[in-house]
């Protein structure tokens with residue numbers, strides 16, 4: 001919860017930043033409460049796509065510096081992260097890969113470097129965010145999930161002040177946040193994408209418009225984003241949760257909606273994030289909404305989420321067969337889930353299994369099935 005409130009604070013400060021130096025200053029001022037570092041660097045691919053520019057800030061109080069000139073893209077860690085879209089963690093213990101090390105960036109004295117991509121449309125990296133430390137330290141990998149959320153917030157903020165970054169109207173935060181959730185919990189790898197798939201298939205069957213399907217896709221992807229605020233010992237517990245742990249876990253829809261409230265243009269997703277654990281009989285959480293009080297998209301995501309959770313392996317149990325998942329959905333139609341939507345979903349999945357041999361609904365590259 002503490003990490004989440006720091007993120008919310010950073011997000012609120014980034015939302016009012018109007019230029020790159022202010023973004024960097026905000027990161028320098030607030031990010032130290034999340035992770036130890038001495039200086040940070042934001043690198044953005046230039047409009048020509050061949051070079052990148054760097055903004056650097058220092059926690060020792062030196063003013064943010066703009067640029068080291070235009071750096072050709074193949075050079076340096078930042079360039080490597082922008083080209084590949086991958087994250088890099090260097091701990092000082094092992095010599096950095098010469099292919100990604102960058103003498104020209106003044107990083108030579110850094111013993112610890114964490115570098116994350118800033119992700120734009122369709123998951124392409126348009127920049128990089130680096131945290132640098134003078135001291136080597138172990139367990140930096142553990143900090144990647146929270147830093148991925150931070151990178152998503154930075155990407156969103158950068159695109160407010162540098163409209164060319166990321167290529168067009170962005171959904172960068174959807175992809176970055178989804179990566180952050182998956183980085184935190186390997187058991188849920190691919191879960192957001194599959195929930196989005198099932199949700200869009202059901203939404204299409206229920207007659208939603210194309211624009212609504214797009215919103216549904218993003219909401220399905222991000223429905224569990226609030227789990228970023230759940231303690232690891234609860235999230236990864238193999239046995240049953242205690243009452244207190246379960247109460248903590250149940251906060252994730254509210255935490256997710258709080259996080260998205262701070263991100264511009266994410267308003268349409270909030271009802272799905274907040275209400276995917278409501279129930280048809282009103283016994284769900286967090287608001288105890290009854291029947292069709294949650295919007296249809298939230299009711300759809302709830303079904304898609306449950307079906308994927310049942311039919312994939314979790315840390316506390318193995319995967320169920322598709323037929324058993326459908327049986328359980330049917331058993332609880334009208335108590336847990338919207339009976340009409342369950343009817344449509346069961347029919348849809350059964351037909352899909354007959355036609356293709358599995359229950360998946362593959363997406364086109366832009367996210368929605370053609």
Ligand SMILES: [Fe+2]
Pocket residue numbers: 223224252276277
């Ligand atoms: Fe959830």
